[in-house]
Amino acid sequence: MICKKLKIINKLGVHARAAMKLSELASRFQSKIIIRYKNNACDAKSIMDVMVMAASCGAEIELQITGEDEIPAMLALEKLIQERFGESE
Numbered sequence: 270m271i272c273k274k275l276k277i278i279n280k281l282g283v284h285a286r287a288a289m290k291l292s293e294l295a296s297r298f299q300s301k302i303i304i305r306y307k308n309n310a311c312d313a314k315s316i317m318d319v320m321v322m323a324a325s326c327g328a329e330i331e332l333q334i335t336g337e338d339e340i341p342a343m344l345a346l347e348k349l350i351q352e353r354f355g356e357s358e
Contacts, residue, residue: 270335271343279353282325287354292316294349300336302346313346 277283283291295302295313302313304322306329311318313332324330334342349355 270333271339272331272333273343273347274329274331275347275350277324277326277328277330277350279356280326280358281356282328283319283322285320287356288316288319288322290349290354291346292319294345295342298334298336298338298342298345300334300339300342302342303333305331305333 279287281287292314293316304311304313304319306322306324309322310333311322313319322330332343332346334346336342
């Protein structure tokens with residue numbers, strides 16, 4: 270298992286489009302991917318779970334990834350978040 274704390278930096282936070290991108294990307298990997306935020310945990314592969322998490326700009330989340338492809342999964346998800354989910358701000 271690997272864990273990493275990441276900061277949400279896009280202006281709108283994890284809104285519907287960002288949640289969709291995150292869950293679609295997470296679903297490409299076989300590893301179990303959990304997002305922890307404000308003492309709650311959600312399945313990163315579930316768009317509804319990710320949307321309900323409602324992490325706003327500046328929020329710190331923790332990714333916990335367990336499985337055969339955990340390293341490439343972490344790298345891909347970290348890149349998505351660092352690139353602001355493909356948004357300009």
